[in-house]
Amino acid sequence: xxxxxxxxxxxxxxxxxxxxxxxxxxxxxxxxxxxxxxxxxxxxxxxxxxxxxxxxxxxxxxxxxxxxxxxxxxxxxxxxxxxxxxxxxxxxxxxxxxxxxxxxxxxxxxxxxxxxxxxxxxxxxxxxxxxxxxxxxxxxxxxxxxxxxxxxxxxxxxxxxxxxxxxxxxxxxxxxxxxxxxxxxxxxxxxxxxxxxxxxxxxxxxxxxxxxxxxxxxxxxxxxxxxxxxxxxxxxxxxxxxxxxxxxxxxxxxxxxxxxxxxxxxxxxxxxxxxxxxxxxxxxxxxxxxxxxxxxxxxxxxxxxxxxxxxxxxxxxxxxxxxxxxxxxxxxxxxxxxxxxxxxxxxxxxxxxxxxxxxxxxxxxxxxxxxxxxxxxxxxxxxxxxxxxxxxxxxxxxxxxxxxxxxxxxx
Amino acid sequence: xxxxxxxxxxxxxxxxxxxxxxxxxxxxxxxxxxxxxxxxxxxxxxxxxxxxxxxxxxxxxxxxxxxxxxxxxxxxxxxxxxxxxxxxxxxxxxxxxxxxxxxxxxxxxxxxxxxxxxxxxxxxxxxxxxxxxxxxxxxxxxxxxxxxxxxxxxxxxxxxxxxxxxxxxxxxxxxxxxxxxxxxxxxxxxxxxxxxxxxxxxxxxxxxxxxxxxxxxxxxxxxxxxxxxxxxxxxxxxxxxxxxxxxxxxxxxxxxxxxxxxxxxxxxxxxxxxxxxxxxxxxxxxxxxxxxxxxxxxxxxxxxxxxxxxxxxxxxxxxxxxxxxxxxxxxxxxxxxxxxxxxxxxxxxxxxxxxxxxxxxxxxxxxxxxxxxxxxxxxxxxxxxxxxxxxxxxxxxxxxxxxxxxxxxxx
DNA sequence: CCACTTTGGCAACAGTGTTGCGGAAGTGCA
DNA sequence: TGCACTTCCGCAACACTGTTGCCAAAGTGG
Numbered sequence: 001x002x003x004x005x006x007x008x009x010x011x012x013x014x015x016x017x018x019x020x021x022x023x024x025x026x027x028x029x030x031x032x033x034x035x036x037x038x039x040x041x042x043x044x045x046x047x048x049x050x051x052x053x054x055x056x057x058x059x060x061x062x063x064x065x066x067x068x069x070x071x072x073x074x075x076x077x078x079x080x081x082x083x084x085x086x087x088x089x090x091x092x093x094x095x096x097x098x099x100x101x102x103x104x105x106x107x108x109x110x111x112x113x114x115x116x117x118x119x120x121x122x123x124x125x126x127x128x129x130x131x132x133x134x135x136x137x138x139x140x141x142x143x144x145x146x147x148x149x150x151x152x153x154x155x156x157x158x159x160x161x162x163x164x165x166x167x168x169x170x171x172x173x174x175x176x177x178x179x180x181x182x183x184x185x186x187x188x189x190x191x192x193x194x195x196x197x198x199x200x201x202x203x204x205x206x207x208x209x210x211x212x213x214x215x216x217x218x219x220x221x222x223x224x225x226x227x228x229x230x231x232x233x234x235x236x237x238x239x240x241x242x243x244x245x246x247x248x249x250x251x252x253x254x255x256x257x258x259x260x261x262x263x264x265x266x267x268x269x270x271x272x273x274x275x276x277x278x279x280x281x282x283x284x285x286x287x288x289x290x291x292x293x294x295x296x297x298x299x300x301x302x303x304x305x306x307x308x309x310x311x312x313x314x315x316x317x318x319x320x321x322x323x324x325x326x327x328x329x330x331x332x333x334x335x336x337x338x339x340x341x342x343x344x345x346x347x348x349x350x351x352x353x354x355x356x357x358x359x360x361x362x363x364x365x366x367x368x369x370x371x372x373x374x375x376x377x378x379x380x381x382x383x384x385x386x387x388x389x390x391x392x393x394x395x396x397x398x399x400x401x402x403x404x405x406x407x408x409x410x411x
Numbered sequence: 412x413x414x415x416x417x418x419x420x421x422x423x424x425x426x427x428x429x430x431x432x433x434x435x436x437x438x439x440x441x442x443x444x445x446x447x448x449x450x451x452x453x454x455x456x457x458x459x460x461x462x463x464x465x466x467x468x469x470x471x472x473x474x475x476x477x478x479x480x481x482x483x484x485x486x487x488x489x490x491x492x493x494x495x496x497x498x499x500x501x502x503x504x505x506x507x508x509x510x511x512x513x514x515x516x517x518x519x520x521x522x523x524x525x526x527x528x529x530x531x532x533x534x535x536x537x538x539x540x541x542x543x544x545x546x547x548x549x550x551x552x553x554x555x556x557x558x559x560x561x562x563x564x565x566x567x568x569x570x571x572x573x574x575x576x577x578x579x580x581x582x583x584x585x586x587x588x589x590x591x592x593x594x595x596x597x598x599x600x601x602x603x604x605x606x607x608x609x610x611x612x613x614x615x616x617x618x619x620x621x622x623x624x625x626x627x628x629x630x631x632x633x634x635x636x637x638x639x640x641x642x643x644x645x646x647x648x649x650x651x652x653x654x655x656x657x658x659x660x661x662x663x664x665x666x667x668x669x670x671x672x673x674x675x676x677x678x679x680x681x682x683x684x685x686x687x688x689x690x691x692x693x694x695x696x697x698x699x700x701x702x703x704x705x706x707x708x709x710x711x712x713x714x715x716x717x718x719x720x721x722x723x724x725x726x727x728x729x730x731x732x733x734x735x736x737x738x739x740x741x742x743x744x745x746x747x748x749x750x751x752x753x754x755x756x757x758x759x760x761x762x763x764x765x766x767x768x769x770x771x772x773x774x775x776x777x778x779x780x781x782x783x784x785x786x787x788x789x790x791x792x793x794x795x796x797x798x799x800x801x802x803x804x805x806x807x808x809x810x811x812x813x814x815x816x817x818x819x820x821x822x
Numbered sequence: 823c824c825a826c827t828t829t830g831g832c833a834a835c836a837g838t839g840t841t842g843c844g845g846a847a848g849t850g851c852a
Numbered sequence: 853t854g855c856a857c858t859t860c861c862g863c864a865a866c867a868c869t870g871t872t873g874c875c876a877a878a879g880t881g882g
Contacts, residue, residue, distance in 0.1 A: 014687070014818065016437050016462035017428075018839055019869055026427050026870090044830070051427035057870050059830060076879095082828025083878040258693060270750070276425070279685065281752020282669060288749035293742050295707045296723075304784045312707075331704050338699035339681070339747065341692020373715040407425065429870055430838050437839090455861075468839050470861060487848095493859025494847040 026053065028407030030061050034071055034090040035115060035406055041074045043085035062088055070094045070114070090114055095405070096150065096188050098143050099398030101238065102196040104128050104212070104266070107138060110391065111146040112398040114405075116249050118391070120146040128213050132224075140228050143192055147183055183231050191232035193400030194221065195241035195393050197267070202284040205235040211267075234400040236280075238393045239263050239287050243271025244278050244403060245396025246346060246386055258342040261386055262289060262333060264359075265349035268310040274340065276408050292332050314351075322355050326362020333363050334370050337381050348386035356385045437464065439818030441472050445482055445501040446526060446817055452485045454496035473499055481505045481525075501525055506816070507561065507599050509554050510809030512649065513607040515539050515623070515677070518549060521802065522557040523809040525816075527660050529802070531557040539624050543635075551639050554603055558594055594642050602643035604811030605632065606652035606804050608678070613695040616646040622678075645811040647691075649804045650674050650698050654682025655689050655814060656807025657757060657797055669753040672797055673700065673744060675770075676760035679721040685751065687819050703743050725762075733766050737773020744774050745781050748792050759797035767796045 015021075029051050033042060044062060048055040065071035066088075074089040092113040101108040105127065111120035122142040128135060183189055198210040205222020226233040236244075243261040261271040270289030272279040279286050290310035291303050298307025299315065309332040316325035333345050345363065352359050364383040371380035386392060426432075440462050444453060455473060459466040476482035477499075485500040503526040512519040516538065522531035533553040539546060594600055609621040616633020637644040647655075654672040672682040681700030683690040690697050701721035702714045709718025710726065720743040727736035744756050756774065763770050775794040782791035797803060 014440055014443075014462075016440055016464035016468075016839095017433055018464065018468075019433075019867085020839090022428055022430075022433050022838085022869065029425055029427055032425075045828090051425075053427035053429065054871060055830070056872080057427075057429075060870080063831090079879050080828075081826080081880055083830080083880095085829065272750070274685070274690065279751070282754055283752055285752035286750065288752075291749060292746040293705055294718075296705055296709075296739070296742065298707075304780070307705075328707070331707060335703040335746065336750065338702060339683070339697060339750065340690070341694055341696035341699075343693055369715070427870095430836085431870095433838065433869085456859090465840060466861075467841080471839080474862090490848050491859075492849050492857080494849095494861080496860065 025407065026051070026057070027061055027065070028405060030058065031065065031070065031090070032406035032408055034065075034088060037089065038115070039089065041087035041089040043077060043087055045085060047088075068094075092117060094188060095190055095402070096147075096186075097190045097398040097401035098146060098192040099241075099394040099396065099400075100139055100143065100192060100194040101241075101394035101397060102126070102128070102135075102139065102194060103238070103393075104197065104210075107142060108391070108394045109139070109142040109146055110394045110398060111149065112395060112402070114402065116395065116399065116402065118395065120149045121391075122146050128210060129215070131215070132219060136224060136228065139194075139225065143229060144183065147186055147189060150186055150188070183229055189231055190405075191234065191401040192225065192229060193241065193397035194225065194233060194235045195238045195397035195400075196221075196235070197238050197269075200235060200237060200284060202234075202236050202240070202280055205233065207235075232401070236397070236400055237269075237271070237284065237287065239269040239271035240278050240280060240284075241271075241396035241400065242348065242386070242393045243273050243287075243396065244399045245388070245392045247273045247276065247278065247408070248399050248403065248406075249388070249395070258340065259344040259346055260289075260333070260336055260340075260342055261346045261348060262329065263349040264313065264329065264347070264351040268313060268329075270336070272340070272342075274342075289332065289336065292335065294328070294331055294335070317351060322358050323362055326359045327366060329359065330363035330366030333383075334366050337367060337370070342381065345381060345383045346386040347383065348389075348392065350390075352385065353389065360385060436818065437462070437468070438472055438476070439816060441469065442476065442481065442501070443817035443819055445476075445499060448500065449526070450500065452498035452500040454488060454498055456496060458499075479505075503528060505599060506601055506813070507558075507597075508601045508809040508812035509557060509603040510652075510805040510807065510811075511550055511554065511603060511605040512652075512805035512808060513537070513539070513546075513550065513605060514649070514804075515608065515621075518553060519802065519805045520550070520553040520557055521805045521809060522560065523806060523813070525813065527806065527810065527813065529806065531560045532802075533557050539621065540626070542626070543630060547635060547639065550605075550636065554640060555594065558597055558600060561597055561599070594640055600642055601816075602645065602812040603636065603640060604652065604808035605636065605644060605646045606649045606808040606811075607632075607646075608649050608680075611646060611648060611695060613645075613647050613651070613691055616644065618646075643812070647808070647811055648680075648682070648695065648698065650680040650682035651689050651691060651695075652682075652807035652811065653759065653797070653804045654684050654807065655810045656799075656803045657682075658684045658687065658689065658819070659810050659814065659817075660799070660806070669751065670755040670757060671700075671744070671747055671751075671753055672757045672759060673740065674760040675724065675740065675758070675762040679724060679740075681747070683751070683753075685753075700743065700747065703746065705739070705742055705746070728762060733769050734773055736762075737770045738777060740770065741774035741777030744794075745777050748778060748781070754792065756792060756794045757797040758794065759800075759803065761801075763796065764800065771796060 030047055033047055033050055044058045045055055048058045062071055070091055071088050072091050074087050076084040076086050078084060092115040095114040097112055099110045099112060105125060107124050107126040109122040110118050112118050122145050126138055199208040207216050207219045207221055210216040222233045222235045239261060242263065246261055257276050258274050263269050268290035270287045272287055291305060291308045293305055293307045294309050295307030295312060299311055300306055301308040301311040309328060313325045313328045316328060347359050360383050367383060368380040441458055444458055444461055455469045456466055459469045473482055481502055482499050483502050485498050487495040487497050489495060503524040506525040508523055510521045510523060516536060518535050518537040520533040521529050523529050533556050537549055610619040618627050618630045618632055621627040633644045633646045650672060657672055668687050669685050674680050679701035681698045683698055702716060702719045704716055704718045705720050706718030706723060710722055711717055712719040712722040720739060724736045724739045727739060758770050771794050778794060779791040
């Protein structure tokens with residue numbers, strides 16, 4: 001929960017909650033349920049049941065949301081013997097966010113609405129080693145491109161007031177440098193989320209290292225982009241962004257409150273969602289799954305250790321032994337499942353995409369053996385291929401801006 | 412955050428917050444800071460700074476706490492040029508909880524006050540295989556023993572009102588069975604926490620298995636004890652209880668918001684504290700650290716897998732190779748640290764107690780190598796011996812009842 | 823057409839944290 | 853000794869939350 005009007009606590013302790021925080025919390029909760037309901041919509045009374053709030057409180061909150069243009073009435077349900085329930089739904093066009101997936105050799109930029117639906121996209125090749133100026137230029141260009149598609153149509157965005165407690169910081173650096181000026185003029189644009197590989201500081205938005213590209217060490221990516229674009233920017237690891245995207249858009253939704261997203265591509269990493277929130281750790285270092293040691297004194301990994309999953313798994317892939325790669329991945333996934341008692345394992349990445357069924361059944365087999373030995377009550381943890389394929393990272397990056405509005409995915 | 416007056420949400424979703432929940436939250440927060448301040452105390456203004464609440468709000472909250480007998484004024488600070496700050500402190504005698512550590516061959520029962528200080532203790536040998544009746548009888552006898560020491564002195568306990576929102580459920584089954592009747596008459600007794608090894612359901616208080624004692628499968632321990640004793644009972648795994656106890660009483664305190672407690676005794680398990688709360692997972696299965704596989708196709712473990720840390724580590728101990736055991740433990744700890752990005756690793760258990768320095772340096776060495784390869788900003792995760800030795804599990808069990816009052820350690 | 827059920831808004835209410843202000847209790851200086 | 857100043861902290865009025873009691877609206881079913 002966030003304090004709205006008052007400054008937060010000094011010492012990183014748990015924050016006290018005032019009335020502003022209370023409203024923010026409940027508003028975000030309702031907004032989240034509206035989003036989860038999708039086009040089908042949800043009635044006020046159902047919102048009351050789900051939140052535990054009284055129907056009257058929900059009425060007040062939704063009235064505020066309708067006045068702000070974030071929600072609208074959308075038909076009514078069948079009657080059950082009395083006045084039929086009025087269905088409410090989110091107004092997707094009331095807000096937008098940009099998601100940027102910055103990969104080693106590729107750039108993908110998506111524009112999503114409040115619903116999380118992709119309404120614009122740009123793709124292109126990119127050389128992360130071409131220098132900061134070139135990369136930033138390419139990113140800014142692509143972002144301006146997708147946002148431009150919104151056009152004057154977007155000015156019907158979020159109405160008066162300060163949105164739903166997310167802090168109205170859209171005016172940052174309107175007089176920024178670079179060609180094209182700020183994007184703050186587009187009222188419904190909440191900001192830009194950037195996802196990229198390698199360790200970084202999510203809170204400060206500073207890169208630590210990008211494996212293979214030492215020139216990025218310590219680069220303050222968030223501030224650099226925020227200044228050029230004139231809108232808020234959030235930076236995160238690609239696996240965390242993907243996990244966030246899956247946590248939000250999940251058909252798993254209510255079922256899988258805790259899951260791990262395992263990404264097997266040129267490397268092996270994980271994004272963890274625990275109790276509905278992305279777990280990053282104090283230094284944004286969580287999810288280092290690939291360098292988990294599962295073979296003492298095994299083959300040397302580039303990280304310096306021996307017997308990391310990544311080196312074992314990728315070596316098996318290189319030898320063409322996909323089933324063995326899946327088994328190795330399954331053992332590491334089993335360790336993770338046992339440690340955290342998560343609900344679902346989702347697999348993604350280019351390598352998995354090459355033989356999805358093999359990986360799903362291979363990992364599932366290992367987890368199944370694990371569950372059987374636990375005995376009563378221990379159904380096997382399900383393994384699935386992560387939906388929405390390659391675009392999930394960019395979509396999740398956009399959710400870095402949207403999630404705070406809906407009260408999930410972030411603390 | 413808990414809803415106080417209203418019933419919670421239906422579908423296990425995130426709860427909406429009403430004014431009662433707001434008060435509960437802030438009261439618990441203040442109470443927690445009072446406890447952390449200990450005998451030294453803390454002033455109202457400092458409470459305001461730490462919580463982010465206004466001084467006036469803190470005044471109101473502390474006035475309520477003083478009226479309830481939970482807090483009291485305790486001298487004043489040195490002046491800094493004006494009226495000196497009045498120091499407040501917790502009144503430890505206002506509440507008590509019992510912690511029970513039920514081990515395979517031993518029983519330990521402690522009585523602690525609100526401060527967490529042990530004010531009474533019973534120890535004795537116990538055979539977990541002697542049957543439910545005998546074990547429950549021994550536990551109830553020991554609990555009545557330590558609580559009896561409180562005597563009539565305890566009736567000065569929590570004043571009027573319903574405490575701090577923890578739900579006044581102390582009246583359960585006052586007309587219970589068994590000799591001695593209920594303990595509900597002792598006003599300041601919040602309940603009994605029980606910690607024991609083996610998988611169990613923390614929410615329902617039902618045991619799954621206790622390795623080596625199949626007769627306990629599916630036993631509803633919480634309800635059985637609650638009926639006999641007439642006070643609320645909470646059940647948890649021993650490692651989780653220990654972790655909770657360390658999270659609460661920690662000199663680490665503010666520093667270590669996330670840590671792992673690794674327990675090496677007759678088995679190997681872990682308790683995880685993430686962002687200040689014990690992580691149990693949906694099925695109370697989290698922390699299965701011992702059966703993490705770190706050697707593919709290694710020696711067979713009793714769990715059915717091959718190459719579990721537990722079997723490797725304990726085999727090394729049996730061979731007398733303590734340094735090797737520590738290295739193996741360190742590798743597994745490194746996997747954990749990398750996955751969760753935790754702040755501290757604490758070691759405990761009888762085996763560790765036999766050669767603490769060897770384990771601390773052995774595990775620390777592995778983690779140090781890990782940190783060095785991460786490069787900039789990556790100080791090694793510190794490794795320490797868990798303080799308070801063998802009694803930490805029983806103390807932590809008592810904290811299962813106290814923690815909800817203070818707004819930490821539980822969700 | 824009427825009785826009944828169900829929804830959902832209006833008004834009054836209880837209780838939160840917040841703001842404005844003033845008394846209390848010290849220090850520091852003339 | 854007296855006075856100005858600083859700081860702490862509580863009282864009273866306030867703004868805002870969610871809650872309760874009540875009633876109009878909008879359906880169904882006889």
